[in-house]
Amino acid sequence: MKYTTEEICKKYDTADGIKQTWLSKVKELFQYTMPDRDNFNKPAAGAESQNYQDNREELFTSAGEQAVNEFVNKMQEVLCPIQQKWIELEAGYLFKENIREAVNKELAKITDIANEFKNVSNFDEAFSEFCYDVFAGTGCLLTMPGTQLGPLVFRAIPLKEYCIEESVNGDVEAVYRKFSMKAERIKYQWNIKEDKEFSGDDKDREVQILECTYKDLDKGTYVYLVLNYGEKKEILRQEYRTNPFTVLRWNKAAGELYGRGVGLTVLNDIKTLNMIKRYGLMALAYIFPPMLVKEDGLLSAKLDLTPMAMNYVGTAEDLSALIQPLFNSGYKIDLEQYRTLELQQDIKRNTYGNTLPNEGSKNLTATEVNARLNELRNNLGSVFGRLIRFQTDLVRRIIDILIITGILAENESGQSFDITKIDNLTYRIKINSPISRQLKLAEAQDIIGVVQIFSGMDPSGAMLSRIIKKDDALPYLAELLGMPARFIYTKEETAQIDQQQAMAAQAQQEAAVQADIGAANAKALGKAGANIMELAAERQQ
Template identity: 25%
Template sequence: MADERADALIRLQEQMQARRGIWEGHWREVAERVRPTQNIFQQQRPDGDKRNEKIFDATAPLALPKFAAAVISFTMPSTQKYQALTTGDEALDENSNVKRYLEAVNDVLFKARYAARANFISQSSEVVLDLGAFGTGILFVDDVLGVGIRYKSFPLAECYAEEDEHGSINRLHRKFQYTAAQAAAMFGPQNLSEGIKRALERNPLEKFWFLHCVGPNDDFAPGYALHPTKGKKFSSCYIEFETRTVVDEGGYRTFPFAVPRYETSPRECYGRSPAMAVLPDIKMLNEMSKTVLRAGQQVVAPPIMLSDDASLQAFNVRSNALNHGYVDAQGRPMAIPFQTQGRVDIGLDMMNQRREVINDAFFVTLFRILVEEPQITATEAMLRAQEKGQLLGPPMGRMQSELLGPTTERELDILAMNGALPPMPRELMDRGAEVHIRYQGPLNQAQRAGVGVGIMQTIQSIAPLAQIDPSVMMIFDLEACARELASINSVPERLLRTDEEITALKEQQAQQAQAQQLLAAAPVAASAAKDFAQAQSMAGSAPNQVAPNILPTPAPAGGQ
């Protein structure tokens, strides 16, 4: 029997589905030509079927993974800690207790995110691929009992989103299928309808539709922190779609979905993607490919023109085939290939122009520069990095804020509730325990490359003056310049010496220099001591003689 809550949520789901009907047609066109594995919009397709029937040129499908690789390597490479935690107060950040706490929390966060069973790398890659193709990605951050944090990418075809008054996604519905066995494991057989129970015994692999609705909890009460529904800011409800009954209900303290969008237009909830921006070029390139293929086939294997007399006879076009009767008495051929005079090369040039536009949209051309010109100076490399940071800053920055930001907030909430975080210092608790994310990945370092370029260019400009007057270099703190360049170029902190180590090395170098000076002066001192000893010996052997006085003798009075 259907219940009122399930009916209300299904009606809301139908409204959300109707509002995005035009989007689904657009997404289907993109999926057919760019991401065919996700071509399940407005249609049910069997598993394993062919979905690339409309792809005649692979430029866009091959550019999409390169786009994802560029986004991931620039914003969240798994080889480094691309984000840190900060209080937003520089003085408080320098407090030793707060600093150690934030570093410890960040270590716990990254350990959980990249745990073996967390699945973050593979699922975040799927999200970025959806972002490049459809402009919107869905990442679910779940807390699995006995496992910990688990990440799951949901296909956009199954998900329906809505924004709050500030433009942030705060409601998401997912319409999906479970087999009878999966439903029983997820919700318990006692909570399922009689139809699924019968299928569980007869055909456990039979699929059924379910609806998962997550949105703001109208019954939220801060004083009921331990209550399964009232104590959660967001409600969660699983509905068996056919019987319109609730099979599971609960809530989340934080919104469990991260929904990054590439770019949004006014009054639109879903994002627009690079593939959407160049969809006309992608479709045009596919049509050009078909045309050039036909033209090339006619050039390589042209039609054969026959005379009227020979038109009824079979003509064999295979290699070394013998065709009798196709030469007249004068030796002229009676079968002639038809030359269309088609310019296949012009078609290829036009296709290459479309390919460049598509590769530009997916940033393939931008990342190809360093590969094509590997022999460049350090300053040129910094200039290239600065240019990348400027071009990639807006779209990548939005992905950081809409993917990594909500993901981190959800992770910290789960870790705190599971008691996995270290004790918070009193200094931070007194300030309200608020922390912020500071992104420090390659994208942010590329945006700082302008500072490195300024340092290098200034030192190069001052170098001629330093040859005239070396004192002009005294205006620079060369150690600070070196540390800044090391930070910009992502030199690991473990490879840099601390201030204490540098001071100790300077003292050691000063002692070594002093010792070398003493060693250099030792032969002179030994020779002087030897000469003095010889002089004393000679003076002792001749007591009536007086050693000469090397000081100037004053002149006698009167000038004599």
């Protein structure tokens, strides 16, 4: 299943036409929440596209900017915490139970390598930029091979540049990215060895690039293409086992192509708050209305109605009437009647900002921390599946690149790790992020609650021992509570420890028995000796 260059360009034109129907609301959201990051109104290429532009003249409140910054910080904290090892692999259902522990030890080595190279890459910076687009509803992260020292290169793709296409099962299958680049940078961007060297005006010539990927259903691979969109020529073609573009759609209804982010939910609240602030400042200015100064002559033809302006009319007969206000309605605007504090709280709550009391304190109680985590978990319930899917696709891509670049070497049998077997049946991806741990904590609390109930009914613990498999439940509970697997004894290790303890107890018991026998013998010998002495004494008498 291959497409020609012309077919790819037509598919992009169709996908871009669909995206344009979504952009009007997205542009408005950027204007109110990310005005300095709004690249929709910037030139497509050239030095002007990099110039600073002030788009904040119509903003009278920073509530929108604060909301998006808090959202990005929260997502980075609970999904992909900075410089932490949240990637984890484990053996799936298809492995027999008696070999899963050995397989997990080998997988731990792979995940340690993946976490280390992720942490030394630019992932944290790119993910932060990626979350700003997710605030609007849809974000796209491009992951490509780099150098031997830096094999992972991440790039957040602006929403302006790309459009997407769904497969029959609703997954994002094709991504098209159109942007401009100087001709001399093309070969350096993709490490292309060309015979032709650009010279003269060709070096500064802007080339329209169409970067795209689609799935070859016949091979089960992803085709990565770089095209010259203007000339309809192919520049680069590569095939990967994973999709270079990882797309997250925050929330969507059936049949929708792009996601709806929390920013769209609070957009009207932000606009209302901005309007209240704007007209409140205008009303404040007109508390000091324009003045009339009585003087000889008629009313000036240039009547100025700006606050504190001076307009000369008539002749002043006395000093008391020298200066008079032009009008004074006596009306005062009370902004509290619009409940601006409630608007601000609604904006923060819907964008997962801190909404509990004492939010300005650095020392929160355990109850407040737990309440915030529970609130966040409940709010993320509808999109949690999408977040986990995004992270698992990203982990597949990271491991695939480490295999391509040779970082993950072949095993003893001469075979490298098979990325296609990360299907949650052979190998399963576990995301060890704070929000995942919070969900595990809820399950752990259920187990602890059952144990407490049975312990209260039977303090001796006999009922608990008959119902619950302690050898299985306790290690699982420790894992749910966040204990790393390498610190938890396996069943084999537990059996070995039990055997050693049993042998030690038996040896101690045997030693005690021998001691008792020795003591008894010594006592018997002592009695026998005493009897002999008595007999000897009697004979002497």
